Amino acid sequence: MxxxxxxxxxxxxxxxxxxxxxxxxxxxxxxxxxxxxxxxxxxxxxxxxxxxxxxxxxxxxxxxxxxxxxxxxxxxxxxxxxxxxxxxxxxxxxxxxxxxxxxxxxxxxxxxYDEFEGGQGELYSSALVMLADGGPSVLSPDDGKAVIPLDLIRGKRFTFNNPDSMSGLLGLTRDLEAIGEGLDIFASRSESGGHRSSIVAIAEGRADIAAIDCQSWALAQRFEPAARQVKVVGWTARRKxxxxxxxxxxxxxxxxxxxxxxxxxxxxxxxxxxxxxxxxx
Missing domain, CATH: 3.40.190 (D-Maltodextrin-Binding Protein; domain 2)
Known part of the structure; x- marks a missing residue:
């Protein structure tokens, strides 16, 4: 053994x-x-x-x-x-x-990550998700660059899975820094404990936005009912x-x-x- x-x-x-x-x-x-x-x-x-x-x-x-x-x-x-x-x-x-x-x-x-939207080979990105409003979700950009809707997310309540998560926190932090912004763009920040929990928090009105890695987002669309109540409003840049x-x-x-x-x-x-x-x- x-x-x-x-x-x-x-x-x-x-x-x-x-x-x-x-x-x-x-x-x-x-x-x-x-x-x-x-x-x-x-x-x-x-x-x-x-x-x-x-x-x-x-x-x-x-x-x-x-x-x-x-x-x-x-x-x-x-x-x-x-x-x-x-x-x-x-x-x-x-x-x-x-x-x-x-x-x-x-x-x-x-x-x-080729099989997931937002992934390409060894690279993946995170979907920025918010409560659905009837409009379409934003597709992952072909060039893999960040799509950060500043006007939409400014002043919102941000939730993330874990403080050491690249997909849920660190990647978005760097993308914001690259355009001269920071996490202080959000009205508040809270730790959910997991990507799935972040999606549920948004659907239940306890948070407004989260960054969900593309594979977890694909799983949520298949298995998490709360995912039907949120939509993609942007993407982080692709990273390893x-x-x-x-x-x-x-x-x-x-x-x-x-x-x-x-x-x-x-x-x-x-x-x-x-x-x-x-x-x-």
Whole structure:
């Protein structure tokens, strides 16, 4: 039995859990064909993570996360997953990567977003959504540049999924800065806890606008009833999507084999060689 762990938590909505499991089976079998000891199933809670007595430490011995065994077992702390020394394969966001995670993990590849409006290869963008008013939604621009309707969003209540989210907060912040504006354009800012929750907040009148990454927006249009009450009013600029990662201790040979397997499955937008970290701002 493998002592390693894997997870694909970023788009693991209950309605598509079977599809996410099937994606892992494809990856697992492809990895095993390369001689990699891939785990049978993915982890989806803190209880599934192997204990690390004394807590998780970096290469210098500094404590960077508590022992997963000390956390609420039914919850799932993504940072614990990402920092686990047993992580063979996972997915994260470039927001946490820029804010320090990149020091502790290695990037394997960037998945493709070609099938989603707002995506192109390894790049994705976020839909700016507001309450529907009967008018049409704004289509994603072909050039991938930001479409920010300043007059429409000025003075509105902005909600975002998490403070370290590139798609929900950091990307929009940078697009506003590029045109001489900032988050103070909004009357208020609140944290919803997730893209789906942001959409529900807008539909229920608790917020006015949110930035929803294009894959989450596609899922919402299929499975979240509240999405029928909102529309797209703009888009953030395209940026690198959510990278596949592994522990900092994973060997170069294993990483090379995983990259080969991902490329053979056609799941990648690009196969990483060195992580490229955009500035934090």
């Amino acid at each position: 493998s002592k390693l762990v894997a997870a694909l938590p970023m788009y693991d909505w209950p309605e598509v859990r079977g599809d996410v499991d099937a994606q892992w089976v494809r990856l697992r079998d492809a990895f095993r064909q390369k001689g990699i000891d891939a785990p049978e199933a993915m982890v989806r809670s803190n209880r599934d993570l192997p204990p690390v007595p004394g807590g998780i430490r970096d290469g210098a011995g500094k404590l960077i996360a508590p022992d997963p065994a000390t956390l609420p077992p039914d919850e799932f702390d993504f940072h614990q997953l990402w920092l686990s020394p047993a992580l063979l394969f996972g997915q994260t966001c470039w927001g946490p990567m820029e804010l320090g995670l990149a020091r502790h993990v290695q990037v394997i590849a960037q998945p493709s 999507g959510l990278p596949f990662i592994t522990a900092r201790t994973t060997s170069p040979d294993v990483i090379a084999s995983m990259r080969e397997a991902i490329a053979e499955l056609g799941l990648e937008g690009s196969v990483a060689k060195q992580p490229v970290v955009e500035r934090v701002g």
